[in-house]
Amino acid sequence: GAGVSQSPSNKVTEKGKDVELRCDPISGHTALYWYRQRLGQGLEFLIYFQGNSAPDKSGLPSDRFSAERTGESVSTLTIQRTQQEDSAVYLCASSLSWTGTDTQYFGPGTRLTVL
Amino acid sequence: EDQVTQSPEALRLQEGESSSLNCSYTVSGLRGLFWYRQDPGKGPEFLFTLYSAGEEKEKERLKATLTKKESFLHITAPKPEDSATYLCAVRLPNTGNQFYFGTGTSLTVIP
Incomplete structure (x- = not known):
């Protein structure tokens, strides 16, 4: 079976432009997470979705960041008016359920570079 | 205040030289401690989950242990293919699914 996939793998953009990152979770996984990983730093929680429940957006760093997920399928993370400090690898993970005890499976990430 | 601290930041071992990586946490009511391996340019790969002090889990040359304040990832007779960054994560109480x-600890095993 396919794992978590993310696209694009790399994205270079100019400061001030909007970007959209995509995550395809493992089929049947109800929970989906977005993380940011800056160079030399640990993973930073951004947001998580569980089925049709309201997402936990408490990790989003500013109102320029937003994410959507339709049901238990694809999720998109949008960053508006990108800044240089947004440069990082954005990782998506999915797990079978929301309990948090289930294993999170990560995608390969999208490397975002803001010039 | 840092919730999770890993040490050392980097570790170089000769092939076959056993060692341990440390993950210490400053919270109570832990709802799971997770170990992942991350290779360059890839997402983290799940290794172990530990839930209670005294618990141990093994996989090939790796063994993870948990106490009330820290976890160790023991690597026995490492091979060059064990070279990677090892991440630990904790799920905290009252934070939903955060x-x-x-x-991380960057491990390099020299042939």
Whole structure:
């Protein structure tokens, strides 16, 4: 079976432009997470979705960041008016359920570079 | 205040030289401690989950242990293919499904 996939793998953009990152979770996984990983730093929680429940957006760093997920399928993370400090690898993970005890499976990430 | 601290930041071992990586946490009511391996340019790969002090889990040359304040990832007779960054994460109480990750230990095993 396919794992978590993310696209694009790399994205270079100019400061001030909007970007959209995509995550395809493992089929049947109800929970989906977005993380940011800056160079030399640990993973930073951004947001998580569980089925049709309201997402936990408490990790989003500013109102320029937003994410959507339709049901238990694809999720998109949008960053508006990108800044240089947004440069990082954005990782998506999915797990079978929301309990948090289930294993999170990560995608390969999208490397975002803001010039 | 840092919730999760990993040490050392980097570790170089000769092939066959056993060692341990440390993950310490400063919270109570832990709802799971997770170990991941991350290769360059890839997402983290799950290794172990530990839930209670005294618990141990093994996989090939790796063994993870948990106490009330820290976890160790023991690597026995490592091979060059064990070279990677090892991340630990904790799931904290009363934070829904937020996982807090350490900054990782970069392990290099020299042939």
